[in-house]
Amino acid sequence: MIAIIKYNGGNVSSVRNALNRLGAESIITDDFELIKKADKVIFPGVGEASSTMKILKEKGLDQLIPTLKQPVLGICLGMQLMCKNNEEGNTIGMGIFDCNVRKFPPLDLVPHMGWNTVSDFKSSLFTEITEESDVYFVHSFYCELSENTTSICDYILPFSASLQKDNFYAMQFHPEKSGEIGSRLLQNFLKL
Numbered sequence: 001m002i003a004i005i006k007y008n009g010g011n012v013s014s015v016r017n018a019l020n021r022l023g024a025e026s027i028i029t030d031d032f033e034l035i036k037k038a039d040k041v042i043f044p045g046v047g048e049a050s051s052t053m054k055i056l057k058e059k060g061l062d063q064l065i066p067t068l069k070q071p072v073l074g075i076c077l078g079m080q081l082m083c084k085n086n087e088e089g090n091t092i093g094m095g096i097f098d099c100n101v102r103k104f105p106p107l108d109l110v111p112h113m114g115w116n117t118v119s120d121f122k123s124s125l126f127t128e129i130t131e132e133s134d135v136y137f138v139h140s141f142y143c144e145l146s147e148n149t150t151s152i153c154d155y156i157l158p159f160s161a162s163l164q165k166d167n168f169y170a171m172q173f174h175p176e177k178s179g180e181i182g183s184r185l186l187q188n189f190l191k192l
Contacts, residue, residue, distance in 0.1 A: 002026040002190070003038035005065070007055050009077065010046030011174070018176035022183065024190055030059050040190065041068055044176075045077030049101070049141070050089025053081060066094050071192040072168050079163060079170035080141060088141050097163045097170065099146035108156050111140040116153050118161040118173070123150035125162070125169055125188045133181045135161070135173040143172060 004015055006028045019026045019042075026042075027034065035041055043065060045052060056062040065072065065082070074082045083093045086101035093101070104110045115134045142159035145152065153161040153172070163170040169189065175182035 001038050002040045002042060003035045004028045005035065005041065005043045005061060005078075006030040007052070007059060007061055009044065009052055009055075011044045011076070011176070014174075014176045015042055015044045015075065018183070018186060022187060022190065024186075030061065032060070032064055035064065036068070038070060040070055040192070041065075041072045042075065043072060043078035043082070044075040045079075045081065046138070047077055048088060049077065049080060049086040049091040049093075052077060053089075053091050053093070056081070062094055066096050069167060071189065073189050074163075074168070074170035075176070076139060076172060076174060079172055080139075080143060082163075082168065082170055083143055086141065096168050097143070097146065097148045097165055099144045099148060099160065099163070101141050101143050103141050104156050110156075111138060112142075112155045113138045116155055116173075118151045118153050120152045121150065123162065123164050123169065124192070125164075125185055126151065127188050129181060129184055129188075135171075135175070135178040135181055135185075137173045139172060 082096040149160040
């Protein structure tokens, strides 16, 4: 069973639909016991960092998520909130990943929206995925490069397209909207 964390963040249904297409059973929940018992946990997100972190704190999910022992996947805002700090709303994150989240400088169109190339893979999540593959992004803030970076995208500047530390994995892009590549990434996560 896969637990998709419920916290009033956007994109939860899209993630569940993508898992359904892969034949994976999932539940959308904020119940601590169900989340702790799940085989895998997905923490998706679309929204604003400070208001989302406020909701996570009210539910105690900001304390629960970093203690999870099974594979956990953060997507988009979920990834950003797993980092130390976020310039959006001057938000303190969960600190799972040792990097900061910055606003893109206004040197090109922001938000970074649409298909872009990821490369420099350093995670088993990218098994059977070709370097320089295109995935779908929608974001105005980016995670800095760090020792946890497992793939890179270059838009205005190089940034972490994905991160990993121990049992925690994260993607800035949306695998549920990234076609066959995204489906393979989710399958690889399910196989962990």
